[in-house]
Amino acid sequence: MRARIIQRESVLEIIDILRREGYDVAAPFRGRGRDTFFDLVTDANKDDVRVHLPNPYYPPKRFVLPHIERMMNIKCDDGGCCVQPETDVTPLAVFGIRSCDVAGIQHLDRFYLDRDFKDVYYERRRDNLFLVNVVCTDIENDIDEMCFCMCADTGPAARGHFDLQLMDLGEVFMVVAGSAKGEKLFEHRIFEKADAAHVEKRREILAGVRRAFKKKVSWFSAAVRLVSRGGVSEQTWEEIGNRCLECGGCTYVCPACTCFTVSDRCSAAGEVERVRIWDSCALSGYTRMAGGFNPRKAVHDRRNRRFFRKLAHYFVQRELSVACVGCGRCENVCHGNIGMPSVVEILRRSSAGM
Amino acid sequence: MSVTENIYEPKPAVLERVVDEIDEVKTFYWRFIDESEQRRFLERFEPGQFAQVSIFGHGEFPASLPPSPTEGELFFTVRKVGSATSAMHEMGPGAVFGVRGPYGNGFKMESYAGMNLVFVAGGIGMIPLRSCIVYALANREMFGDVKVFYGAREPRGLMYMPLWREYEESKDVECHLTVDKADAEWSGHVGVVGSLFKKRDVNLTSKNTVAFVCGPPVMFRFVIRDLKTLGFSDSQIISTLERYMKCGVGKCGHCCIGVAYVCVDGPVFTYKQIKQLGEDI
Numbered sequence: 001m002r003a004r005i006i007q008r009e010s011v012l013e014i015i016d017i018l019r020r021e022g023y024d025v026a027a028p029f030r031g032r033g034r035d036t037f038f039d040l041v042t043d044a045n046k047d048d049v050r051v052h053l054p055n056p057y058y059p060p061k062r063f064v065l066p067h068i069e070r071m072m073n074i075k076c077d078d079g080g081c082c083v084q085p086e087t088d089v090t091p092l093a094v095f096g097i098r099s100c101d102v103a104g105i106q107h108l109d110r111f112y113l114d115r116d117f118k119d120v121y122y123e124r125r126r127d128n129l130f131l132v133n134v135v136c137t138d139i140e141n142d143i144d145e146m147c148f149c150m151c152a153d154t155g156p157a158a159r160g161h162f163d164l165q166l167m168d169l170g171e172v173f174m175v176v177a178g179s180a181k182g183e184k185l186f187e188h189r190i191f192e193k194a195d196a197a198h199v200e201k202r203r204e205i206l207a208g209v210r211r212a213f214k215k216k217v218s219w220f221s222a223a224v225r226l227v228s229r230g231g232v233s234e235q236t237w238e239e240i241g242n243r244c245l246e247c248g249g250c251t252y253v254c255p256a257c258t259c260f261t262v263s264d265r266c267s268a269a270g271e272v273e274r275v276r277i278w279d280s281c282a283l284s285g286y287t288r289m290a291g292g293f294n295p296r297k298a299v300h301d302r303r304n305r306r307f308f309r310k311l312a313h314y315f316v317q318r319e320l321s322v323a324c325v326g327c328g329r330c331e332n333v334c335h336g337n338i339g340m341p342s343v344v345e346i347l348r349r350s351s352a353g354m
Numbered sequence: 355m356s357v358t359e360n361i362y363e364p365k366p367a368v369l370e371r372v373v374d375e376i377d378e379v380k381t382f383y384w385r386f387i388d389e390s391e392q393r394r395f396l397e398r399f400e401p402g403q404f405a406q407v408s409i410f411g412h413g414e415f416p417a418s419l420p421p422s423p424t425e426g427e428l429f430f431t432v433r434k435v436g437s438a439t440s441a442m443h444e445m446g447p448g449a450v451f452g453v454r455g456p457y458g459n460g461f462k463m464e465s466y467a468g469m470n471l472v473f474v475a476g477g478i479g480m481i482p483l484r485s486c487i488v489y490a491l492a493n494r495e496m497f498g499d500v501k502v503f504y505g506a507r508e509p510r511g512l513m514y515m516p517l518w519r520e521y522e523e524s525k526d527v528e529c530h531l532t533v534d535k536a537d538a539e540w541s542g543h544v545g546v547v548g549s550l551f552k553k554r555d556v557n558l559t560s561k562n563t564v565a566f567v568c569g570p571p572v573m574f575r576f577v578i579r580d581l582k583t584l585g586f587s588d589s590q591i592i593s594t595l596e597r598y599m600k601c602g603v604g605k606c607g608h609c610c611i612g613v614a615y616v617c618v619d620g621p622v623f624t625y626k627q628i629k630q631l632g633e634d635i
């Protein structure tokens with residue numbers, strides 16, 4: 001069987017094991033107030049790692065797709081130019097990644113690795129990535145009223161795509177291996193045999209958590225249908241667009257957004273580094289072309305774009321996953337209350353003629 | 355396990371000569387420094403495709419490939435608009451820059467075998483069309499009539515003049531030039547591109563014909579109207595879309611419109627497809 005249990009006080013030892021095996025480990029910490037964040041674990045901070053806490057706004061996506069990433073170094077002198085690509089192969093584990101964010105990484109895999117062109121930067125990092133998923137079970141801490149993973153069908157317990165999955169059963173945690181790499185860790189003595197009672201307890205707890213979600217149903221699939229067949233009126237898009245302040249927040253907190261821009265910077269004399277940086281379709285410069293022509297001038301054209309790209313059936317089919325994982329972050333950060341759940345609701349109302 | 359190719363890595367190329375084309379537009383003849391890269395590229399590229407050009411330290415931009423694969427020579431025609439294109443305009447023979455590609459779907463000329471071809475270009479819209487005009491004439495027996503209509507604001511706005519002079523003498527192709535405003539030396543037609551269709555010596559019909567149209571948005575709209583009056587259907591009209599592009603390989607997201615990534619699903623689309631994509635030209 002691919003499941004074990006681990007005593008509550010031993011859970012953080014998984015981090016020690018991974019570090020001993022050569023992984024850099026990123027884990028969630030609490031900052032001040034509501035602030036929570038993923039950071040690299042060191043000897044100094046390792047006791048401050050939190051298993052249950054509000055999911056950090058800045059998604060762990062950045063460990064496979066850094067916000068700013070150097071792609072290559074270019075050296076030019078009289079003898080010509082030399083292009084030296086740089087990929088990162090440091091083994092890295094993310095401890096405490098939530099199910100929605102696991103689904104985000106699954107989406108990135110589909111997008112960056114499954115098409116005609118493979119993204120080598122993403123591939124190298126992904127090959128060296130180890131995911132320790134934590135199922136959201138602490139109703140006070142893990143879940144907030146914006147979470148809609150149940151509607152997006154990504155949580156609260158991921159069905160795969162992790163290496164290990166932890167679930168809090170009280171005195172013990174249940175550990176499920178999702179890959180050979182994960183199962184290999186079961187050789188360590190902290191992992192004990194699980195029995196039928198544990199499995200039953202897991203089922204019970206999960207059922208309870210499911211009941212605790214505020215957003216259990218959503219018109220997600222109805223929204224996909226509406227958007228795909230062009231059934232949303234220009235007026236509705238304008239209503240949504242009028243509420244957007246073009247801060248870009250929604251895209252920067254999104255675990256499934258993939259867009260980037262590329263820029264050259266001079267690093268040393270005669271040396272250039274080419275970097276890529278997350279970009280946002282919310283910003284007007286995103287599509288502006290030479291001569292100032294912008295095919296998406298109006299704000300609502302840009303918002304329309306974001307939701308179309310995420311919900312249109314064509315793309316869902318192409319990537320075999322939806323570019324929205326139900327984490328609720330965009331709803332939390334948006335000043336205009338037009339995160340995904342709200343937009344789905346607006347679309348539903350508009351189609352019902354309300 | 356096979357090693358994944360780095361799709362973002364530009365390959366060093368060297369500039370061989372630079373020709374002033376028109377104001378702010380130059381043609382840059384170049385070759386890859388690595389011979390095998392040069393061969394690979396020449397074997398691979400098709401009319402209507404583009405490449406990503408790196409001017410190190412100034413950035414990377416998409417540029418159409420105006421040569422036809424039948425010419426065995428590589429060049430770009432580039433208008434100076436911003437930082438990377440301006441830096442390229444400063445370059446002289448011997449300068450090293452980077453190229454990767456070829457990218458995009460191209461015009462797929464084989465699919466028009468046996469048909470009449472009409473090329474309509476305005477200004478620098480001729481850059482992507484040049485490739486398939488030269489290709490069509492190099493494979494002359496493959497196609498029916500070939501007609502070229504090319505207009506610019508003024509005579510010094512017409513690019514690739516030696517080529518048109520040669521075509522005007524040729525029996526293989528009808529070549530019609532026009533300018534919006536003539537100067538003292540211009541003895542040719544005056545008027546917008548569409549006005550050429552009504553010239554007495556022009557006999558343009560839509561039957562078994564496909565029209566390739568590239569140019570600024572205003573010109574594009576008028577030419578479409580004129581072609582439709584002549585009976586062309588939306589799927590008989592073909593064009594290329596230009597979008598802000600950062601990667602050329604379907605990853606950065608900038609060029610995505612409707613359900614298409616212009617860099618991989620395009621840049622060549624029928625007018626019918628363009629209408630379905632639902633964004634301005």
Ligand SMILES: Cc1cc2nc3c(=O)[nH]c(=O)nc-3n(C[C@H](O)[C@H](O)[C@H](O)COP(=O)(O)OP(=O)(O)OC[C@H]3O[C@@H](n4cnc5c(N)ncnc54)[C@H](O)[C@@H]3O)c2cc1C
Pocket residue numbers: 288289290291292404412413414415416417418419430431432433434435436437438439440481482595596597598599600621
């Ligand atoms: C498929 C394709 C083929 C093209 N072929 C040619 C060609 O053969 N010859 C040619 O001269 N130009 C061509 N262009 C346009 C050319 O890519 C832009 O002019 C160029 O990217 C501007 O780069 P820059 O660094 O000089 O400008 P920047 O300093 O980056 O910007 C100057 C202005 O240009 C805009 N711009 C930046 N990048 C692009 C872009 N990729 N497309 C459109 N506008 C942009 C900016 O928003 C700004 O308004 C093509 C574009 C596409 C998409």
Ligand code: SF4
Pocket residue numbers: 243244245246247248249250251282330333334335336337338339
């Ligand atoms: S977070 Fe809201 S206001 Fe900010 S760009 Fe996104 S939709 Fe617009």
Ligand code: FES
Pocket residue numbers: 598599600601602603604605606607608609610615616617618
């Ligand atoms: S140019 Fe990057 S996705 Fe098309």
